[in-house]
Amino acid sequence: DREEPRYVIGVSQCSDDEWRTQMNKEIRREALFYPGVEIRIRSARDDNRQQIADIESFIRQEVDLIVVAPNEADAITPVVEKAYDKGIPVVLVDRKIDSERYTAYIGADNYEMGRQIGTYIASRLRGEGNIVELTGLKGSTPARDRHHGLIDALSDFPDIHIVATADAGWLKQSAETAFDSILVKQPQINLVFAHNDPMASGACEAARGRGRDKDMLFVGVDALSGEGLGVESVADGTLDATFIYPTGGDRVVQVAMDILEKRSFPRETLLSTALVNRQNARIMQMQTLHISTLDAKIEKLNGQLDAFLSRYSAQRMFLYACIVI
Numbered sequence: 001d002r003e004e005p006r007y008v009i010g011v012s013q014c015s016d017d018e019w020r021t022q023m024n025k026e027i028r029r030e031a032l033f034y035p036g037v038e039i040r041i042r043s044a045r046d047d048n049r050q051q052i053a054d055i056e057s058f059i060r061q062e063v064d065l066i067v068v069a070p071n072e073a074d075a076i077t078p079v080v081e082k083a084y085d086k087g088i089p090v091v092l093v094d095r096k097i098d099s100e101r102y103t104a105y106i107g108a109d110n111y112e113m114g115r116q117i118g119t120y121i122a123s124r125l126r127g128e129g130n131i132v133e134l135t136g137l138k139g140s141t142p143a144r145d146r147h148h149g150l151i152d153a154l155s156d157f158p159d160i161h162i163v164a165t166a167d168a169g170w171l172k173q174s175a176e177t178a179f180d181s182i183l184v185k186q187p188q189i190n191l192v193f194a195h196n197d198p199m200a201s202g203a204c205e206a207a208r209g210r211g212r213d214k215d216m217l218f219v220g221v222d223a224l225s226g227e228g229l230g231v232e233s234v235a236d237g238t239l240d241a242t243f244i245y246p247t248g249g250d251r252v253v254q255v256a257m258d259i260l261e262k263r264s265f266p267r268e269t270l271l272s273t274a275l276v277n278r279q280n281a282r283i284m285q286m287q288t289l290h291i292s293t294l295d296a297k298i299e300k301l302n303g304q305l306d307a308f309l310s311r312y313s314a315q316r317m318f319l320y321a322c323i324v325i
């Protein structure tokens, strides 16, 4: 019989994909270091109404803290404010809301990322060419911010033209469909910037379908390691480059615990990005492989510790019973 948890943390994810899966794993693993912390994770699968219901349910369960990655800022703002006004600390991760009523934010500066990507694109194209931009869900703040950063960086390069833009909602399949119709209308495309790697590879597949994938470069964001994901696609030349978008699940739990245990904490934790291109993709693959073996060891050790502790408490009960009898 388990003891009551000291703290319950509700995590409301907007989507269900590799990037989220990785963040959720990091959250659970980091929580192992804080005894008595229970993590409850829900995914809204890109649906605002589902996410509102998920957060409402965390409020009813009287969880101690809510972590939210808001699907779209407008739609999710009121329910986040509701939780916050009830005194439940809210930690926003990766996406923001249209209000200052939240406790802390952890994630990258997406505007700054957009600028860095714009600067990279300009140098890669030597200051001229036609670009297509495939954005994430328009109502989500990373899509908004990455777009504005890109536009501001490119404003210094009058010979670079954004010939088409489409909202592909962060999804590979939508990007493939959207980019296929763009290909029909645009005879000359030099580079595609997709707001994430799944959309970049969707666009690449559409171009391949029309025999045009070698005519243009594909740039994405996320840089996850693993089969068929961003870093591998850069290593094998499918993508020209991608930019690291850190998942930072461990930091999320650390800040959450600082809040719960009344220690001081940063209101904004900005995680940094870096360019992954052909030159460093292999190194990055090797490093992440090494890290994941270490992660597996941490989980194994933790399992052994659990087994040890339950054996120890059973023995203690037995001893106690002997003494009483």
Ligand code: FRU
Pocket (backbone or CB within 6 Å): 015, 016, 017, 019, 020, 094, 095, 136, 140, 142, 170, 195, 196, 197, 221, 222, 245
């Ligand atoms: C994962 C994801 C990432 C993207 C981020 C933006 O759900 O779509 O691919 O970088 O969300 O919030």
